[in-house]
Amino acid sequence: MNESNHTNNTDNSSSHVDDATHFGYETVSGSEKVNRVMGVFSSVASQYDIMNDLMSAGMHRLWKRRMIATAAIGAGSRVLDVAAGSGDISIGLAKKMGPTGRVVLTDLNGPMLAEGARRVIDAGLLPGRADCIQSDGTRLAFADNSFDCVTIAFGIRNFLDIEAGLAEFYRILKPGGQFMCLEFSRPTLPGLDVVYDAYSFNMIPLIGEKVTGDRDSYQYLVESIRRFPDQQRFSKWIERAGFDLIKHDNLSGGIVALHRGYKI
Numbered sequence: 001m002n003e004s005n006h007t008n009n010t011d012n013s014s015s016h017v018d019d020a021t022h023f024g025y026e027t028v029s030g031s032e033k034v035n036r037v038m039g040v041f042s043s044v045a046s047q048y049d050i051m052n053d054l055m056s057a058g059m060h061r062l063w064k065r066r067m068i069a070t071a072a073i074g075a076g077s078r079v080l081d082v083a084a085g086s087g088d089i090s091i092g093l094a095k096k097m098g099p100t101g102r103v104v105l106t107d108l109n110g111p112m113l114a115e116g117a118r119r120v121i122d123a124g125l126l127p128g129r130a131d132c133i134q135s136d137g138t139r140l141a142f143a144d145n146s147f148d149c150v151t152i153a154f155g156i157r158n159f160l161d162i163e164a165g166l167a168e169f170y171r172i173l174k175p176g177g178q179f180m181c182l183e184f185s186r187p188t189l190p191g192l193d194v195v196y197d198a199y200s201f202n203m204i205p206l207i208g209e210k211v212t213g214d215r216d217s218y219q220y221l222v223e224s225i226r227r228f229p230d231q232q233r234f235s236k237w238i239e240r241a242g243f244d245l246i247k248h249d250n251l252s253g254g255i256v257a258l259h260r261g262y263k264i
Helices: 030-056 059-070 088-097 110-122 162-172 192-212 215-227 231-240
Strands: 020-023 026-029 078-082 102-107 130-134 147-153 173-184 244-251 256-262
Touching: 020 030, 026 030, 030 059, 030 110, 030 192, 030 215, 059 088, 059 147, 059 173, 059 244, 059 256, 078 088, 078 162, 088 102, 088 110, 088 130, 088 147, 102 110, 110 130, 147 162, 162 173, 162 231, 173 231, 192 215, 231 244, 231 256
Parallel strands: 078 102, 078 147, 102 130, 147 173
Antiparallel strands: 020 026, 173 256, 244 256
16 A cells, blocks of 8 residues: 655644644644544544444444445546545445446544555555545645545544645546535434434444543544534535535435535
8 A cells, every 4th residue: 555654734734723723622732633533533543433333223334335326436536535435435436437447535633544555455456546645635635636536524623723634626527527524414304413423422432432442532523523514514615625516415314415526
């Protein structure tokens, strides 16, 4: 695997690094948020997919399958999977493209990217079909107009500057390229928000404590979901970044939304 040393750390160089921001429901500096988010994912990396299965009753696999099926890619496509984590999206995209396609996994968190690299190797994907590069999603180390598709699943809400990340995704996409974002959102079915909140705040941190011994990380994850903009507001952020033909599909009653846009 081609895993480079991380040199473009937005969290130390961003103009927002000293600004007040949010870590879940806490108000912290930008640099503290970055350090704490890094700690969260370093802590849970080895059990990330197990926890996803437990927290979502396996539904995250169906959501990701929908994302992969919707990706406008084919033979010879070049795809960037941002915040690639354990690599499940990347592996699915690589298989969809076949032997002439290439997916690049990038993640700021080293332990998470290492887990993704391990999974990619286990899936039999050789360098050239799937490569790992450690990088900050808001300062991507790729040239303009480099990729046919950019994907991110359950990662953008952890960015220090979400709109800077969206601008980067637009920059590195080729004209006609597709941006896809799978992220937790706002339930749209009547009464589902009450049930979902009760489950999230009471059960998810408890599951995290029992399985990983880390309740605080999963408390943050629940709170970060609540702070993320709803479907309509996030669609406007995507539009401000320059994308066209923006739409979203609500999955599981709006618990999750699949957003997409195109660089025209």
